[in-house]
Amino acid sequence: MESQYRCGPGWFPEWMRRILSVRFNLACAAHDSAYAAGVDSREAIDRKFLSNMLELAGWNPFWILMAYLYFAVAWAFGRGQYRGAPDDHSD
Numbered sequence: 001m002e003s004q005y006r007c008g009p010g011w012f013p014e015w016m017r018r019i020l021s022v023r024f025n026l027a028c029a030a031h032d033s034a035y036a037a038g039v040d041s042r043e044a045i046d047r048k049f050l051s052n053m054l055e056l057a058g059w060n061p062f063w064i065l066m067a068y069l070y071f072a073v074a075w076a077f078g079r080g081q082y083r084g085a086p087d088d089h090s091d
Contacts, residue, residue: 006032007070009077020070023063027052031074038084045082046075 007020007028021028031049034040040048050071057063 009081020066023056024053024067024070027056032081035078035082035084038082040084042079042082042084046071046078049074 004025005014005017005021006025008017027049030052031045034045034048035042050067053067053071054064057067
């Protein structure tokens with residue numbers, strides 16, 4: 001059964017996935033789908049991910065901070081999940 005928490009890799013503790021998913025579940029689902037499709041560059045997908053999270057964060061400083069931190073984690077550790085062209089050097 002697939003987790004209802006779309007944010008965070010499987011190695012994240014469930015409590016962390018739950019916290020991130022409270023606010024960013026839609027952005028995470030779109031990001032995962034875009035990574036799996038690999039149609040756009042990794043950089044474009046990740047920039048859209050950050051933009052979506054910031055929109056969902058609203059003006060709340062905590063969620064804005066979480067959006068930037070989670071974006072940094074996704075950028076640093078997401079390369080192996082990206083299914084785009086192997087010559088995509090957007091790191």
